[in-house]
Amino acid sequence: MSVEEGESPGSGQVGTDDTASLGPRERVRPTWGESLARHASAPFGGITGRHAAVGRHWFWTPLRAALLIGVVALTLGWFAKAPCIQQYDAGNGQLELDWRSGRQFVAMCYSDIVPLYSAERLDQGGFPYATSWFDDEGKPTQHERFMEYPVITGMFQWFNAKLAQGWVSLAAAGWLPSGLPVVVYFDISAFWLALAWLVTIWAVARTARRRPWDAAFIALSPLVIVHAFTNFDTLATAFAAVGLLAWARKQPVLAGILLGLGGAAKLYPLFLLGPLLVLCIRSGHTKVWLRTAVAAVATWAAVNATIFLPEATRRGWGEFFRRNSDRGADPDSIYNVIMHFTGWSGFDGPLAFGESPMILNLVTAALFLLCCAGVAFIAWHAPMRPRVAQLAFLVVAAFLLTNKVWSPQYSLWLVPIAVLAVPRWKPLLAWMTIDALVWAPRMAYYLGEGQKGLPEDWFLGFVVARDVAVLALCALVIYEIYHPARDLVRQYGEDDPAGGVLDGAPDRFVLHRRTPAPVE
Known part of the structure; x- marks a missing residue:
């Protein structure tokens, strides 16, 4: 009715x-x-x-509806990338991937998954972290390379490559449809990545408790359609979301294990330990947090030890850290925006090939730690203990805004925790739309002005708009932390659905105690 x-x-x-x-x-x-x-x-x-x-209803629950919407959005996301896995006959019946005339940028279908199949030597069947090769061979810039991703993500790629090669073998025997190995590899990877995003939706719906329809909003996010298959980041969002669900259900050790696994896929799930720590200090539950932190660190160490301890893979294990240390300011970082529009040469000035931008690395780390200190101050100073999702959003957003790299798919990290932190659909949709639209000028910029692409100024203008949108959401979260009566979650009589032991817990430590605003 x-x-x-x-x-x-x-x-x-x-x-x-x-x-x-x-x-x-x-x-x-x-x-x-x-x-x-x-x-x-x-x-x-x-x-x-x-x-x-x-x-x-006997079948249709908000969760099932959200999962169905998620399947539809992920299907649209696959079709958006489909132009980049088209094949053509290069002559003599030889099929090749059709990336002619900058198709990956013109069709805006670019995905890291496709070039990484050969770039990471997955097509040669070698084991990640043990296989090395030389980029720019024979040139002054020649350097040795290994798999550049954290352990779980690297092994995920290797596993999918093996499945793809097995599929091609069966196709050659006439048992399965045929296709280029890289196309089969992309489709297999997309299947698992889609499943990981559905797990993310499920975990958020369970964590939100009385607001399960917010998970449907995650499923509909424009960022999912654009970036679910741009890289491998839905693996990390799944671990992070299920880790928060475990914490919400008062299973701190399981939460730590899941966050540790997430940190072995992408580093950011480990950042969630920070908000949990400051909230546990405020409520006097530091022993519970310690169990989570020990489980997370032990899990991360155990997973990485499998690659770090064998001598054959130790150097390859360190590639992720070396690459991140040596990278300069990426085109979509705030530092590149400032350098481009001001003519500034950067903190380190011109660098020789292979030289690490030490000052930039220190500045980014210092700014992120300063932001984390500010989040801790807010957590201890606010009139009412903030919710876990609110602080988690602020910390992850601070990392992205201050980091020297903001790859486009990193924005997926924010989607689940943003919906839990500030479940206001209009502001969230505005940010997600702006962030997703950055993809179009990015592709046009990478196409190059000589190919009728977009000048860098236009692309960076969209980057600034995205950063402003994220900052606006941060301001909204902080406002609701200091005005809990405006928090939509607390308006309905809940304290912290993701809080676990923190949910309804009294304060034990505050920097400035005052009477909280009444929750209407």
Whole structure:
């Protein structure tokens, strides 16, 4: 049952939050409080009525609906990358990948997964971290290379390459459809990456508790359509999201194991230990946090030890750290924006080939630590203990904003925790849309002005717009931390759905105690 336009689902106007009408365990109905959801519901019968039979359908739950939406969005994401896995006959029946005339940039379908198949020597069947090669061989810039990704991500690529090569062998025997090995490799990788994003949706829906429809908003994110298959980052988002779910369910050791596994895929899930620490200090649960931290570090160390300890793979294991240390400011970093528009030569000035930008590395690390100190101050100074997701969003956003590298797919890191931190659909959609749209000028910039591409100024202008959008979300999160009555999660009588032992815990340590604003 739904109400018609103009009728009230609660005590006032259509779409007005009606917190008093919800029971202590009843789901929040987004069509009541989110105008975006209210308008989107019009083709499906309008907003939910006061006496609607909610939660009684034998199959369709908010989680299953979110997973279905996620499948649709991921399918669109695969089709967006499909032009980059097209094949053509190069003569004599020899098939090659069709990246002629800058197709990967013109069609805006570029994915790191495709070139990495050969760039990381996965097509040669060697074991990652043990296989080395030389880039720029015979030139003054010749240098030895190894697999450049953390252990879990590197092994994920190797495993998919083996599956792809097995598929091609069976196809040659006439048992399976045929295709270029790199195309089969991309499709297999995309399948697992899509599954990882569905796990992310599932974990967020379970963590949000009374707001399961927020997970559907994650599934619909434009960033998913654009970047789910740009690289391998959905592996890390899955580990991070399930780790937060384990923490929310008061399983600190399991949470630590999952965050440690995430850190072995991409480093950022380990950053979540920081917000948990400062919140545990405020509530006096540092022993619980210590169990999580020990489990995370031990898991990360155990996974990396499998590659670090054998002498044959030790040098290859360090490639990830060497590459990140030697990289300069990427085109989409705030440092490159400043250098381009001001003519500044950077902190280190011109560098010789292979020389590490030591000052830039120190500056980025110092700025990130300074931001983390600011987040800790907010956590201890706020009138009411912030929620885990709020601080997690601030820390990950601070890392991206201050880091010398912001690869486009890194924005996926923010999507799950942003929805948990500030479940306001309009601001979130505005940021996600701006961030996703950066992909178009990025591709046009990489195409080159000589190929009718976009000048760097235009691309960097979009980068600045993205950074401003993220900063605006950070400001909104901080505002709601200091004005908890404005927090949509706490408006419905909850404290911290992702808090675990922190949920409802009293304060033990604050920098400035004052009476919290009433939660209406």
